Amino acid sequence: MRRSEEKMEEDRLLRDSARRFFEEQRGWSPTGKHNGQAAYLDMGWPGMGLPDELGGMGADLSQCLMTVEEGGRVLLPDWLIDDVALTAGLAPLSGKGGMGDLLGQVPSGTVRFALVTGDRRHPPLRLAKNGMDATVTGRSGLVPDALRATHLLVCAENAEGEAQLAVIAVDAADRVHREAYHLMDGRKAGILFFDGAAIPAGNVLVSGEEARQRIAELTDLCTAGLVADCIGALDAGFSATIDHLKTRKQFGQPLSAFQAVQHLMADAYCDRENLRSLAIAMTAAFDGPAGERRKAVSAAKAYLGRNGLAAASRCIQVCGGIAMTEEYFVGHVYKRLQTAAALFGNAEDHLATLM
């Protein structure tokens, strides 16, 4: 939770450059199109959490999540949660079987990973090994970056219910079907259907307890990425709302002069700040034992789905009708949060892990 002066200076530089880049190159506009389409590859952010020897920047998780957060401020259509948050946890898989030197190709954008987990309301993905081969069967949940990914990190179970983590190159995959979806917030995602997809057994990177732990950590990283993204979005939504309250006049006064409005925003502010606090605790928990990390992530994700979303909803309420329009930023913030609230387990799922 406490960072050295040196780290804080690094953080400041990183945040400033990310904010400037996103605002100038990818700023949100009411037309639904972002101002520019400049890629963030040149900024070195994909795989920034990987160590230097794998081509990363050696950024710590806090810095990775800060970058994701800055993308959230402009409602970036790209999924930084995979490029930045997920990849921060991949170093331990380096060199394992089918991973080869894939990680080294992340920073250039040549390789993009997506974490493929089962759908919580369907049976888990199945992976069966037969000698030199393995086959994957089943239906995934919504996979945020499914459509752009070059490589899928598939979280499955074998017939005995033991966890298996396998890597599948999308190009080489046979009997894998990707179904594209438009999400509520305007982003794209996919569901993967594996119909006995055959992969070399070496592509099963880890199995059993080790796989269970690795999958839990990678899932937590993606969830943490979603939380960070929403903190950025909510912050930006807040600023837009406050600007509106100071300029919009009714009954001869700016809306900001009305106590009912002030108190709604004070409640929303408490929720927003608590969410940020929980995210800081969540980030720190990645350095601790897995059980507590899980709870810290769940607390933040559940809080996002309940109080974070409620705060975004209050922003719409105080802005009034204008926030109901497609042209207005604040409604899009709400959709961003509502979308995130449903991904990687909703508030009810995460509340269940808290007890």
Add this chain to the structure above:
Amino acid sequence: MTMDSLFTAEEQAFRDSVGSALRDMLPADLAEKTRNSVHLSREDMARWNRILHGKGWSAHHWPQQHGGPGWSPMERYLFESEYANADAPPISVFGVYLVGPTLYTFGSQAQKDRYLPGILSGDEFWCQGYSEPEAGSDLAALRTTARKTETGWVINGQKAWTTEGHFADLMICLARTDSTVKQQAGLSLFIVPMDAPGLKISPVITIDGAHSVNEVFLDNVEVPEDALIGEENKGWTYAKFLLNHERTNNAQVHRSRREFERLKRSAAETLDGDGRPLLNNPAFRRRFAIIEMEVRALEATVLRILAVQTGGKEPGPETSIVKVIGSRLQQMISELAMDVFAEQAIAAPASGLNAPSDAAAWAERHLFRRVVTIYAGSNEIQKTIIARTALGL
């Protein structure tokens, strides 16, 4: 405490050592009373205060030069956490939290020498004379006056909601010394002995059936010249300084965590209609999970503020939210307790043989807890402050 990864190894060692010392020092009957009652007697508080004082911990947040242990913000947090976990009784807040820091920051050397030792030892108890019948949330509208005489001051007026006034030795009293200027600019702080001629006190019984607050009448109460704290007409500034200084105390984060864990144990021991522990009943489980989430949020926000203070900076507007969320959380916990104990919580034996019970203690606490969103600046006042200072509305 659940979030070990937020603390360094040294901090965890500090926590363990103060925790075991506290458990060794604390008499079992006082821990029992802390669990079973809301208001402690002066004798009980003084007894525990003396024990703490023996260890140099009675004013744990004071700097060393005034008799505190000189702990860092994080060490104080960990001490408070262990303090709550041990079921150590809260000591009277007015001396330690309000008067002490006011005197060592703004008081004269003579005032420090005279009053700080009694606060540290617990031999002298204080109460707070701020609110009045016509000045609640609008404190600056208070009407009690202090008029200068040849030898000192004469105070006239009425104070309300004076907690522990019936057993306090001294009062820190906010009174108007200039009625010709803007309300806030004409107030001064005084030290008033509770046995001064002309001071009368009468009890106010609150909805929990207990006597903890009072009305205080001041009828030509004479105090000497040196009863004035700091400068004349600076009382409002001093009072405000203190509110900002100790706001995280209002979060009551450790007591909430402790009470929540105890309530969880009670819910594990209580069966629902299907013979299943309440804690495993899905409806209750979900409510416990929501509060777990809220407690974690409060802990994380308080720690975030402390991390800023540790870095030597003044925390920003996030400080103002802990009163709002901390008080609401205290109420959420006692509301859940009412549902856990159900009929047990609302019925006392007509025989009058009222053995202390968890249910009775929760009922009392639950009723008294209605006050936490009202006192120390009502939550509506806090929200207006948040809107103005944090959001610039």
